[in-house]
Amino acid sequence: MILTVTLNTALDVTYHVRALRPHTSHRVTEVTERPGGKGLNVARVLAALGHEVTATGFAGGATGRSLKDQLAHSPGIVDALIPVEGVTRRTVAVVDDSTGDATQLNEPGPEITPEDWSAFLTTYEELVRSASAVALCGSLPPGVPVGAYARLVRTARTSGLPVLLDTSGEPLRRGVAARPDIVKPNADELAELTGSHEPLRAAQDARRRGAHTVVASLGAEGLLAVTAQGRWRAAPPRRVRGNPTGAGDAAVAGLLSGLVEHLPWPDRLTRAVALSTATVLAPVAGEFDRRTYEELLEQVTVTGEATAA
Amino acid sequence: MILTVTLNTALDVTYHVRALRPHTSHRVTEVTERPGGKGLNVARVLAALGHEVTATGFAGGATGRSLKDQLAHSPGIVDALIPVEGVTRRTVAVVDDSTGDATQLNEPGPEITPEDWSAFLTTYEELVRSASAVALCGSLPPGVPVGAYARLVRTARTSGLPVLLDTSGEPLRRGVAARPDIVKPNADELAELTGSHEPLRAAQDARRRGAHTVVASLGAEGLLAVTAQGRWRAAPPRRVRGNPTGAGDAAVAGLLSGLVEHLPWPDRLTRAVALSTATVLAPVAGEFDRRTYEELLEQVTVTGEATAA
Numbered sequence: 001m002i003l004t005v006t007l008n009t010a011l012d013v014t015y016h017v018r019a020l021r022p023h024t025s026h027r028v029t030e031v032t033e034r035p036g037g038k039g040l041n042v043a044r045v046l047a048a049l050g051h052e053v054t055a056t057g058f059a060g061g062a063t064g065r066s067l068k069d070q071l072a073h074s075p076g077i078v079d080a081l082i083p084v085e086g087v088t089r090r091t092v093a094v095v096d097d098s099t100g101d102a103t104q105l106n107e108p109g110p111e112i113t114p115e116d117w118s119a120f121l122t123t124y125e126e127l128v129r130s131a132s133a134v135a136l137c138g139s140l141p142p143g144v145p146v147g148a149y150a151r152l153v154r155t156a157r158t159s160g161l162p163v164l165l166d167t168s169g170e171p172l173r174r175g176v177a178a179r180p181d182i183v184k185p186n187a188d189e190l191a192e193l194t195g196s197h198e199p200l201r202a203a204q205d206a207r208r209r210g211a212h213t214v215v216a217s218l219g220a221e222g223l224l225a226v227t228a229q230g231r232w233r234a235a236p237p238r239r240v241r242g243n244p245t246g247a248g249d250a251a252v253a254g255l256l257s258g259l260v261e262h263l264p265w266p267d268r269l270t271r272a273v274a275l276s277t278a279t280v281l282a283p284v285a286g287e288f289d290r291r292t293y294e295e296l297l298e299q300v301t302v303t304g305e306a307t308a309a
Numbered sequence: 310m311i312l313t314v315t316l317n318t319a320l321d322v323t324y325h326v327r328a329l330r331p332h333t334s335h336r337v338t339e340v341t342e343r344p345g346g347k348g349l350n351v352a353r354v355l356a357a358l359g360h361e362v363t364a365t366g367f368a369g370g371a372t373g374r375s376l377k378d379q380l381a382h383s384p385g386i387v388d389a390l391i392p393v394e395g396v397t398r399r400t401v402a403v404v405d406d407s408t409g410d411a412t413q414l415n416e417p418g419p420e421i422t423p424e425d426w427s428a429f430l431t432t433y434e435e436l437v438r439s440a441s442a443v444a445l446c447g448s449l450p451p452g453v454p455v456g457a458y459a460r461l462v463r464t465a466r467t468s469g470l471p472v473l474l475d476t477s478g479e480p481l482r483r484g485v486a487a488r489p490d491i492v493k494p495n496a497d498e499l500a501e502l503t504g505s506h507e508p509l510r511a512a513q514d515a516r517r518r519g520a521h522t523v524v525a526s527l528g529a530e531g532l533l534a535v536t537a538q539g540r541w542r543a544a545p546p547r548r549v550r551g552n553p554t555g556a557g558d559a560a561v562a563g564l565l566s567g568l569v570e571h572l573p574w575p576d577r578l579t580r581a582v583a584l585s586t587a588t589v590l591a592p593v594a595g596e597f598d599r600r601t602y603e604e605l606l607e608q609v610t611v612t613g614e615a616t617a618a
Binding site for chain 2: 062102
């Protein structure tokens, strides 16, 4: 199974309103709720691709219960979330139906106690033994040490388990130094890490800082991968318009599934770009349409070259 | 005990953000949750005044559980909410800390089935037997017949139980025709019912339509009561600034508590205005400060006269 770690899980709530006008009252015309946090989004896409997934992280309170209830109805995902006293945060996306734009309200995460963190580490060390790969995704909730991902990367690598890290800021900086197999920053996160706004140069710098492979997501332009085997750019067949929510998480799922299936890098990148593009095009935020995905698999272009061995 | 009916209960969520900017992402700095819907607000004030209160209505889903958990920790309120399959709505108030203004997002209520409604009626008929007064408050959720309040008024009156109705639109129009003891519309609701924007004339018209007593809330100007015993206006000592959320519900609690204590009308109105003004002045929306309330009791002015017997 593939293990996904989401330390800052969320119940993602989407509200539709006719038009958002600050300081007035609105009737919400549609409410949807689903388990959120980047690692849970990755888990959902992996499960849709037919992989067995175990999801760990933290869940607590009424929102944590709702999240776990919904996970229980998600085929292919095993719930290994650690119960905490704190209350799992909600993220509320208010979609203005007159423009299609969303306004995001993100609750702070629950305070994770030293006991919660220690319970998580015990579970993580057990799960790592039976996993084929692990994804460490998203921000850290209050109370989790800033070096958390560095520690989780080291634990995975000690077990010989491939580990992908998708976070930002100081947790990314420290995590990279622990030598993860793959990091997947976007252009801003990569620039923050390295100080360079030139993606190729920045990706090379991130490799020097410890990441074995850097896959940078460049928005509508697709992915840039700098690996020990070579460098590639993978791009969708055309610029697409839609909702980019979850597109990065779909790309992570594509990379991980390609990794455990031992696909060559160009095929992994093709899959990741096809999944993220299909997610942007889907009518529901964070979902992807299978037929669109399969069509895109034939249309993604990969350029670049393998490094001479 | 006093019975309060809240057919459209809510979990009231308040978010504080630094400044609300549509179509951007916000970190919520503070989250509070409490049981809501007008009847539950009335119940909370009655309990604070030392009355035994039973609260009925509907609750369901994860939000319904949160609401019931919080009620269980509210001394003086007995939970007689009917469980439903549907999910209790949330209302989200997003307070912009740069201006103090709130943006309101109200989820639709759950669909109430004919079985839910029938279970409610059975419980209501039982509770009415041991109540000293009943308040019917707020809007109707989808699925509840528009004549619901008329029916609940008739059931109460058949048992000789004093009944106060606080709603709007067609449910108010039909409820008034069933001859409730008191209706407490605001100026807009009264104008919608009667077609008259002149409060005294409109209140007299509402009495002709069936209400025994009309207590109109006129915002900062206080209350106007037109009763079989006389007419009075009750006003706070000065115009106050603050958050009017829950002020009308505090007034209802004042009127009801005065009714069961057999206070004369001027004393009931004094209490209602002091409570609603203390609610506007309180730092937390919908709460009231007891000392402010007691000071205001000495300062509210009541003018008017009793009708010759």
